[in-house]
Amino acid sequence: MSEGPDQHEPDVVDTLFAYVDRFMDTVHDRVLRPIMLAGRFVAYGLILLVLALVIVTALVIGFVRFSTVYLFAHHVWITYLVVAALSIGAGLVIWRKRRPVSLRK
DSSP states (O other): OOOOOOOOOOHHHHHHHHHHHHHHHHHHHIIIIIHHHHHHHHHHHHHHHHHHHHHHHHHHHHHHHHHHIIISOOOOOOOOOOHHHHHHHHHHHHHHHHOGGGOOO
16 A cells, blocks of 8 residues: 555645635734724714703703793793702812823822
């Protein structure tokens, strides 16, 4: 019986494909994966931002309608005054929590 090429040596094509496969895995892990993670972060962040904006807007509209009809007997200017006071108060609280740029790091 004559045997063909040695069965213990890897084929040149198999070796080449192994190198290409290892190279592609490295490219995927070091380049493409961080790009995909950053893309997901941006996409989900934008979705959450828009969702939060919609919820806050709906809550403010609901508060204005509820307070105008049930609390202040259709005197909408009082409702606007209350919403403005709450907005200014929240802005002042946020403004007090800020730090100068040199102290942020």
